[in-house]
């Protein structure tokens with residue numbers, strides 16, 4: 001039996017898709033636990049590319065059951081489209097897909113207001129996928145759950161409660177007010193696809209764990225985008241850390257056997273908000289071009305900077321990481337030196353803790369590590385990695401207290417060094 005949680009240890013886009021796809025070859029079940037179509041997880045196998053927004057990154061593996069937990073928010077049109085894309089590619093995902101009937105639904109009026117807010121003075125640069133409004137409505141107890149939509153009377157009642165509030169908001173904003181009939185008619189064709197796949201994700205996951213199966217919980221976004229523990233208010237609206245897997249699926253923490261944190265060998269961020277190690281000039285442009293750092297969901301250029309080890313140490317603590325996967329090591333090849341942020345200076349005092357509440361006043365402290373060349377991409381074992389890479393990884397391990405179990409040196413599934421199997 002193995003039940004591991006995979007989380008992003010930075011601001012998202014760490015390569016969760018690649019690593020979860022790799023691990024899923026041995027998995028019986030892959031479960032998304034939070035976020036929605038704001039996620040964009042890229043899978044590359046033999047030159048073929050697939051980007052998943054809502055479906056778990058186990059889709060490529062015929063032996064992996066794919067589950068969406070209650071903590072996920074679902075844009076029905078995007079989910080239906082993604083299922084159709086996977087079917088067209090012959091992945092046969094429908095018979096192995098289970099979607100929690102408790103997952104909340106995003107309606108077009110919720111996405112529209114999210115996009116409108118991006119143009120405002122207090123924009124945080126969201127993905128415009130209606131994530132904030134959907135989770136807000138859930139917390140305000142006016143949200144609609146997928147399971148509500150398959151019962152006629154309940155559907156009208158629940159959608160009615162939501163539309164009542166949104167009609168008021170629309171009037172205030174001077175835009176067309178949504179109606180119950182309109183919302184139900186919009187969602188009906190998508191529910192024809194989704195409705196038959198609804199069930200109880202908590203029971204399914206519990207049964208799998210009890211039967212000794214291998215289960216992977218796939219996070220979305222990253223630790224620093226977590227609603228409670230991220231760089232608030234420039235965060236997403238869900239619990240992205242490992243604890244979110246338990247609440248988001250309905251599984252107890254005693255069932256979890258490991259937590260893998262994914263980190264790039266450098267740092268990126270999409271959207272607004274503080275980013276202390278950000279590179280604004282040519283060095284940042286180089287990382288963006290070599291690393292192809294453009295959003296998998298919105299296509300926006302990602303901001304790039306050096307690896308922040310206090311932030312990673314912070315992620316190790318809040319997630320209880322038992323292993324790290326370090327991705328995109330190949331992108332740094334060719335640099336004579338690779339600066340690593342190893343501490344912060346705050347009020348004249350150096351600290352190796354991430355000053356998450358005082359980042360605007362803190363100054364990163366760097367250690368220059370010797371670089372490596374492009375031969376790094378050919379390695380398939382730790383010993384075959386250049387010594388300078390091994391030193392870089394050792395520095396990460398020593399300063400975070402977490403072992404590096406996986407090293408990714410290219411986007412393709414095969415371009416990986418597995419030092420220790422994590423799904424055991």
Ligand code: GDP
Nearest residue numbers: 013014015016017040041042328408409410411
């Ligand atoms: P996720 O949201 O965490 O799943 O990450 P994304 O898919 O949004 O972004 C990661 C990007 O880096 C994708 O384009 C991946 O194909 C790519 N990628 C992942 N690992 C590596 C790697 O080791 N090297 C390179 N060059 N690209 C990688």
Ligand code: IMO
Nearest residue numbers: 012013038039040126127131220221236270271
């Ligand atoms: P994956 O799963 C990177 C960022 C947005 C914005 C903030 C809030 O691919 O790693 P939201 O739409 O969630 O309300 O936006 O969070 N963001 C992500 N950044 N990767 C993601 O997902 C993200 N999901 C949200 O850019 O700054």
Ligand code: MG
Nearest residue numbers: 013040041296
């Ligand atoms: Mg992504």
